[in-house]
Amino acid sequence: MTRALLLIFALSACTQFPEVDAGARTNLPAPSLLPTDQLISGINQTAPADPLAGPVAALNARAAALRSQAAE
Numbered sequence: 001m002t003r004a005l006l007l008i009f010a011l012s013a014c015t016q017f018p019e020v021d022a023g024a025r026t027n028l029p030a031p032s033l034l035p036t037d038q039l040i041s042g043i044n045q046t047a048p049a050d051p052l053a054g055p056v057a058a059l060n061a062r063a064a065a066l067r068s069q070a071a072e
Helices: 002-013 018-023 036-041 053-071
Strands: none
Touching: none
């Protein structure tokens, strides 16, 4: 009896339910995620927009300096 019940549950888990799928919205905005440390401490700090912005700017400045030296 339990095997039959488990078989029914297993088959129903693989079944598609169009009524449920039709009700699901796919155009919802994604939630903003916080790092675990901030969640534990309760601090709501926003992360920097681009953590590589500083090194990229330094490399671009160095490349511009090298280009100006090569042009002379």
